[in-house]
Amino acid sequence: MEGNSVTDSRSANYGAKPERTDGGSLQLSEEMRSLVLAPETGNSFTALLELPPNQARELLHAQGNDDAPAYRLLHPLNCTPTFPSNAALLERAAVFSVFAAENSQETSSIRGNLVGNSGEKVKQEPVDTDSNPNSSDLNGNQKSTKRKEREKKGKGLTKKSKSMANETSDDGEKLPYVHVRARRGQATDSHSLAERARREKINARMKLLQELVPGCNKISGTAMVLDEIINHVQSLQRQVELLSMRLAAVNPRIDFNLDSILAAESESPVDNNFPSMVMPLMWPDVQVNGNRQQYQQMWHFDGLHQPVWERESHNIINADHSLLSYDSPTNSVSLLSNQLKMEL
């Protein structure tokens, strides 16, 4: 079994081993105890992420049971713990996540028991433990790709986990895999892990979409949210259709003057805004004046009835200069730009 081989290899590396009587207890030196007990108060699992995965893994390895006051901790200098022969425990410990982003659901007893100050000390431990066949037992390439994916996953990662990822790559002995923490009672094989990572990514995207689409925040359940998203997209597409129909109805002629666009844009005082090119260009023969009555007289459209100004258009009217002719694109341009600015 994977666990046993781990135990053996690890034991082989170290000299003094405290005797292990049962699955739980361990004799520790004073030093180690203080080392280990200190971080008990520092409750963050995420601090664990500061550690390079091998050392952290050992910490976790050590954390067999909650009740055990003794920690199996790999100490660089003298005593070394033997690892639990408890297969389930080993299995769990062997699968270790460097990214705590998703660990909100994790009920592992390990969390909250370690780290904090011990982090620094543990870091200095020799990295040789990664000769650990544990890694080899796990799914190599998949994990490394997973790590890359996780590194890319901006939203999900905490900053610490990101730095951890960087650290792992900077380690002298580069771990080619990412060890993923298996949640309590969940399968640990490669497929389900990959599945889980993928699902979490999708859920993160879904959350983003929920924030984007109005009215989605209160809905729970993927299907409903997707429903809302679909409705939103459909309504937007319909709006585009309607608006283009509207615009098509406005003018019998779509007539543009590219030169005046560029000229107007450069001259326009409002550069921070919709360029100004809009209005005069669509309706070159339109004269826009200062008041409504005149509009109705002055609009000339072939074969079309007189236009009805909307309320917003009055803003155009309020501007100082009046658009007399198409020759003065600047004026018309700035008028419209003022209006658009207000609307924006």
Next chain:
Amino acid sequence: MCNPSGNQLDNVSRRNSARMLKQEFLKKWIMGLQICSASKKEMSILERKKAIKLSADLAMASTKNGTTNWSLALISNASKENDNKTLVDQMLGNHHSEKISTKRPSIVSIFRNKRVATCRGKKILKKRGGIRRAKKMASSATSIAKRLVKKRTQVLKRLVPGGEYMDELNLMEETLDYILSLRAQVDVMRHFANATPKFES
């Protein structure tokens, strides 16, 4: 607005980027409209509407500069029809249509193979006495939920241009971007439409 807090800063930057997007879109749209009107003098109202919509869509897609799948899909779909080809070429530059045509087949073939594979896999499952398994799966609540989600995602795939060829994760990202662009497009078009006179005929 003088001392924006963290949140406000976020909103401000978002608004600025949205505004820039809209400006770029507007420029390109106007250019497209000009091209349209230059080519044909007399158009029916439906033709005009199509031209307007097409140039708007293309303008929006071109602001993405080929970074997103939906924009590429939109452009390639548009250039498939011969009527639009000239517009596409002129709007985006001739090199663009070449880029699209070379990119698409590879993507399409990859995904087509993927789909075929999954279909075949399902058939095999059913053949090998997996019918019972399939039925059992259908009855549980989670699988019902899964089916619903799957149906929805299929609908979404049809809505987003080029969606049929994307896997779920990419689909989500593309949808996100697509919604943002659609919003900007609708905003600009609405302002445009509001700024012009309406007619009662």
